[in-house]
Amino acid sequence: MLKKISSVAVLGAGTMGSGIAGLCAKNDCKVVLLDISLEAAKKGLDRIINSRPPIFNPTDKTPSIILGTLNDDLDKISDCDWICEAIIEDLQTKRHLIDRVESIRKNGSIVSSNTSGIPLRDIIKDMPMRLQQDMVITHFFNPVQVMRLLEIVPSEHADNDKIEILSKFCSEILGKGVVNAKDTVNFIGNRIGCFWMLSGLHKAHTAFGNGLTIEKIDALMSTPFGLPITGLYGLIDLIGLDVMDLVGKNLAANLPSGDIGLNFTELPKIEQKMLRSGQLGRKSGGGFYRVSKLEDSTKKKETFNLRSEQWEDFAPPSLKSQHNSIEVLFSDDVEGEFCWDVMGSTINYAADLIPEISDDIVNIDRAMRWGFAWSKGPFQILDSVKPINMIKKLEVNKQPIPKMLQLLINSNSDSFYRKNESEFLNQHGEYEPVPDE
Numbered sequence: 471m472l473k474k475i476s477s478v479a480v481l482g483a484g485t486m487g488s489g490i491a492g493l494c495a496k497n498d499c500k501v502v503l504l505d506i507s508l509e510a511a512k513k514g515l516d517r518i519i520n521s522r523p524p525i526f527n528p529t530d531k532t533p534s535i536i537l538g539t540l541n542d543d544l545d546k547i548s549d550c551d552w553i554c555e556a557i558i559e560d561l562q563t564k565r566h567l568i569d570r571v572e573s574i575r576k577n578g579s580i581v582s583s584n585t586s587g588i589p590l591r592d593i594i595k596d597m598p599m600r601l602q603q604d605m606v607i608t609h610f611f612n613p614v615q616v617m618r619l620l621e622i623v624p625s626e627h628a629d630n631d632k633i634e635i636l637s638k639f640c641s642e643i644l645g646k647g648v649v650n651a652k653d654t655v656n657f658i659g660n661r662i663g664c665f666w667m668l669s670g671l672h673k674a675h676t677a678f679g680n681g682l683t684i685e686k687i688d689a690l691m692s693t694p695f696g697l698p699i700t701g702l703y704g705l706i707d708l709i710g711l712d713v714m715d716l717v718g719k720n721l722a723a724n725l726p727s728g729d730i731g732l733n734f735t736e737l738p739k740i741e742q743k744m745l746r747s748g749q750l751g752r753k754s755g756g757g758f759y760r761v762s763k764l765e766d767s768t769k770k771k772e773t774f775n776l777r778s779e780q781w782e783d784f785a786p787p788s789l790k791s792q793h794n795s796i797e798v799l800f801s802d803d804v805e806g807e808f809c810w811d812v813m814g815s816t817i818n819y820a821a822d823l824i825p826e827i828s829d830d831i832v833n834i835d836r837a838m839r840w841g842f843a844w845s846k847g848p849f850q851i852l853d854s855v856k857p858i859n860m861i862k863k864l865e866v867n868k869q870p871i872p873k874m875l876q877l878l879i880n881s882n883s884d885s886f887y888r889k890n891e892s893e894f895l896n897q898h899g900e901y902e903p904v905p906d907e
């Protein structure tokens with residue numbers, strides 16, 4: 471019977487695997503790190519030692535991590551409490567490895583996959599019941615040592631006591647904010663965050679026709695709503711259009727029919743052209759923005775005009791003072807309409823996804839705060855603009871009322887949280903205490 475986690479095997483020493491292994495080693499666990507070759511595993515160790523921001527302080531001694539290969543050294547995982555798979559995102563490759571893990575691991579150990587979006591049910595399909603009970607998804611965010619969010623997704627056969635031990639370890643020892651997610655496409659953070667990004671890319675093309683610019687859109691999709699200053703395009707430049715394209719394809723294959731996200735899974739035409747030409751984002755030297763160093767060592771920032779398809783000097787945006795707050799959502803001009811169209815839809819989308827992706831609003835709000843660095847989650851934003859204002863605008867626009875707003879109306883409540891956010895409205899229309907973080 472597993473009591474606590476003190477030894478961890480990480481399979482895959484790439485970006486995510488090295489981050490997870492480094493964090494566990496930093497917190498005094500015995501760590502085994504395996505990859506397809508010893509060279510790849512050593513690269514992972516280098517990544518841990520030289521990570522930016524650092525996992526280890528310069529004064530710390532070199533972490534003692536046992537390295538090896540997946541082919542020759544898999545038996546090194548046999549006494550590990552937690553085996554975390556973080557290899558390439560390919561179902562058959564993951565299944566093949568997990569199958570081998572199952573024949574070697576000790577009784578009582580817990581297994582997880584760090585997949586970004588492959589359903590757990592597909593990974594464990596037809597596997598022994600012991601594995602179906604002991605395997606979860608642990609979806610860490612990149613960079614692992616920085617991002618607080620960890621989504622844990624159990625299977626329908628999960629051993630809840632074991633999951634509790636893993637959750638406790640990840641929150642108390644690794645310092646993660648654990649959110650309970652369900653086995654649905656993209657889990658919680660990326661389901662809502664990718665809807666915001668992909669629908670935003672599409673809706674922006676109409677907004678350009680109304681005079682908005684990339685710079686202005688990023689100014690609107692950031693400070694007024696308490697979102698990071700990268701805004702929409704700055705964030706996609708960080709992620710890369712190639713990754714966004716894969717995310718869209720995964721959504722197209724796995725979103726339930728009728729989900730409004732299905733309207734936005736393909737990149738808009740111009741963005742597809744950028745993808746084909748390798749203009750992906752920061753990793754390719756530029757995407758929607760690019761920064762170049764001039765001969766006099768100063769930096770020049772440019773923006774890619776998606777209408778003319780030409781690079782132009784970055785034009786610092788200025789917002790009307792009344793648009794600098796969340797109230798822009800209700801403004802009747804071009805900027806307000808764009809915010810309603812993108813941010814309003816995203817909030818309403820989130821308010822329609824209970825119980826599909828989460829049993830409560832708290833997990834959704836935490837996922838967006840801890841995984842996307844929003845200062846408030848969708849339901850906290852709703853409370854700050856007053857849900858009744860949102861409902862009125864939806865009614866005026868003849869738009870459907872999302873499930874959680876309807877529940878709020880039916881239960882005669884006027885906010886999703888009350889008593890200084892110590893209680894939240896549950897999916898049965900009753901208030902209950904907000905669980906500890």
Ligand SMILES: NC(=O)c1ccc[n+]([C@@H]2O[C@H](COP(=O)([O-])OP(=O)(O)OC[C@H]3O[C@@H](n4cnc5c(N)ncnc54)[C@H](O)[C@@H]3O)[C@@H](O)[C@H]2O)c1
Nearest residue numbers: 482483484485486487510556557558559584585586610612
């Ligand atoms: N990078 C992210 O932002 C991010 C965030 C959350 C989850 N994920 C998920 O985490 C997992 C790992 O992603 P990553 O970004 O660390 O990728 P990565 O490419 O940095 O690392 C993948 C590792 O898998 C190894 N590998 C390649 N082919 C293999 C094979 N056939 N068998 C076994 N190992 C093989 C590689 O040597 C490499 O070290 C993926 O499932 C990914 O979807 C990634």
